[in-house]
Amino acid sequence: MATKQISNKTVADHVASQGSADWPTVTASTVSKWRHGRHHPQLRMLPHIATAVMADPADLAIMLNVLRASHSGDHQVELSLRVQQLQAELSEVYAELSEATARQIVTSRQTGLVALTDRVLNSAGWALRIQATYAGAQGRELHLANRLTFTNDATPHTTHANVRRVFGPELRRLNASLADPPSKPRRRSAEPWREPSLMSAGRSLESWINLDPVESSASFSMPVYAVPTIPKREGPPPRFSSVIVLATTVRSWAPVFARHLADQLGYGYTSSLDLASAIYDKTTDDVSSEQHAEAAYNLIRNPPDRHVSCHYEAPHARASRTTEALRGASLRDTLVIWLSEDDRLLKLAVPTVSAGVGIDQEIRLLQSLRSSIDEEIQRLPSMKHSVDLVISERSAELSASDPASVRDERAQYTLTKVAEVRRALVLEGWVEPALSKS
Known part of the structure; x- marks a missing residue:
């Protein structure tokens, strides 16, 4: 526990006051053991400890060595999601504070x-x-x-x-x-x-x-927008227990697509990069290709219930294990949404994929990966839906000279595509119309 100016008794009293019938006894002595690493609190206590010491629950979880790369794949997914949930819960606690404090709340971080x-x-x-x-x-x-x-x-x-x-x-x-x-x-x-x-x-x-x-x-x-969230849906569940959104590059806007769809379904949102970031305690910039590929493999093989999970390949395409994960996955209760990007979008992603490699070589790699993933998705026994993504020649040319206007266009385009998918899910009978928000 990093925050020492708050007394052990204050922390203990706050945590104890939030407990349920099966809550373990928490005293000043208990908190002292947490501070010195002689004992660890239960993970469900972290939001309340974090509130008491005004700390981030993810930081507390890392201090407790909760997230370690040695965990099995399904355990990695579960623990990462629990930490993300703690962050979202703490955000809601802060949102209920005074108006002056609430005005300063910009994100869950x-x-x-x-x-x-x-x-x-x-x-x-x-x-x-x-x-x-x-x-x-x-x-x-x-x-x-x-x-x-x-x-x-x-x-x-x-x-x-x-x-x-x-x-x-x-x-x-x-x-x-x-x-x-x-x-x-x-x-x-x-x-x-x-x-x-x-x-x-x-x-x-x-x-x-x-x-x-x-x-x-x-x-x-x-x-701010494409950050992990927790499920909020109430009412009859859809026919699928989870959703996976897959794409070849970040130019697909897959994170925004998945997050917006999650909001429409009342599901939580997470991604392979967020999972890798939580497991290895790194920013998404610092996550290696192998770490991203491992997190994606585990996320596809163990998609979390009531979540829309997102994964795109580039800039870590050379370490991809997506086709391997799809080939052996059992996804009968999972809806797989495939965002199939046209060649212009793939080409736009190439400068951000790797330096010092021929553009044509990189485009061929992404095209091959797109085809391989598409083939594996078509073989899946699960529910699946494909979305063709295109970008006009003019927008592709403007992406370097006027990125802000292209960003506006792609955001609007992405929301339109989510609305189309939502209507298709209703027509297929996979989602109740009442769950489909405007």
């Missing part, structure tokens, strides 16, 4: 965001700006991520490496990955630095506006 801001304010020369990244049609925007931009007055050029050296633990807690360079926003201003901030620390708004973002800052992206 709220405690990590506050911890990062505190670190910035107490680190000489550093400043942080947090901006929301939206995508989609006006009035139906999705809050996809928060852009975290760092500067340091002591250095003429702030690098990602410098930021990670100082704020690595906080960024890992937020699962923040390297962000694309600043681009033209889709509305409000021709200069992205003039977009409204969600939060700014260590620097006035005017100084941010006058800052050269390319020369003087380093940016990270913190996911």
Whole structure:
């Protein structure tokens, strides 16, 4: 237990007050044993311990060595989901706090965001700006991520490496990955630095506006929408107990597709990258190809009940075990949704797949992988549904010069595809119309 300024008795009283009839006795002595590693609390206690010490339950779970790579595949999936559930439950606890506190809650990783801001304010020369990244049609925007931009007055050029050296633990807690360079926003201003901030620390708004973002800052992206959630559905269940969404590359927008479908069904959402991130205590950027492939294999072979699980191959396509997992999987109660990307989408993914390899070679690899997965899915005895994904030639050309407008288009396109799938599930009789939300 990392937080020592809160007394053992305070923690014990809070945890004991939340207990059920079968709750073990919790005293100040019990908490002392937790702090010194002589004993471990039950996993179901973690949300209440986390609330008492204002910590992230995922951090507590890692301190307790709950998630270890040595666990079997089904155990990995189960434990990762339990940690994700703890984070979501803690988020709901914070959401019930005072209005002033609730206004600051941006994501389920709220405690990590506050911890990062505190670190910035107490680190000489550093400043942080947090901006929301939206995508989609006006009035139906999705809050996809928060852009975290760092500067340091002591250095003429702030690098990602410098930021990670100082704020690595906080960024890992937020699962923040390297962000694309600043681009033209889709509305409000021709200069992205003039977009409204969600939060700014260590620097006035005017100084941010006058800052050269390319020369003087380093940016990270913190996911907001496609993050793990817990099931919330009530009412008659669909004919399937779980859903797996598979795709070849991230250009499919598979995480957003799966998360939106999960919301429609009232199911929880998770992904192979989130699973690997939880197991190996790494950001999704730092997860290796082999770790991602192992997590995907276990997720496909052991899909969690009442969840929509997502996996896409690239940028870890060379280590793929997806066809192997599908070949031996028993998925009779699982709906498999295959997002089949056209060649333009595959080509757009190539620069993010690997460097130093011929583009044609990479495209052929992705095309071959797409065909192999498609063949294995068609052989499955389970319920399955294929979705053809395309991108226009114009949008493909604009993806580099005007990524914000293409992002809007792809978000709207993805939500449209989810609506089509939802209607198809109702027509097949796999989902009750009442479960199909607008």
